[in-house]
Amino acid sequence: MAYFAKINDENIVVEVLSIPNEQENRGQDFLANDLQLGGTWIQTSFNNRIRKQYAGIGFTYDPLNDIFIAPQPFASWSLDENFDWQAPVPKPNEGFWIWDELQGEWINGETL
Helix, strand or coil, X not given: CEXXXXXXXXXXXXXXXXXXXXXXHHHHHHHHXXXXXXXXXEEECCCCCCCCCCCCCCCEEECCCCEEECCCCCCCCEECCCCCEECCCCCCCCCCEEEECCCCEEEEHHHC
């Protein structure tokens, strides 16, 4: 199977579909015209082989870098040079930690 993400005018993924491998080379045309779904369809990889990562609904397509970017998990997090979201405070290495946006820190999830 080949996977394609439909993006809206703001480059936000609104749908992801799989199509037969024999249609992969014409995925945009197959989805938009043959299946009459319209719109813009960008191929994504379930194995993360192209466009950084598998696109999900709510992801953003960055056409300049030709990648999909996951939604920002918290307002305080920022994108790094690899287009991964990073907390403002590094996550501790050991244990189970949960980000507390109100406190701006990692909370030990094992104590909750």
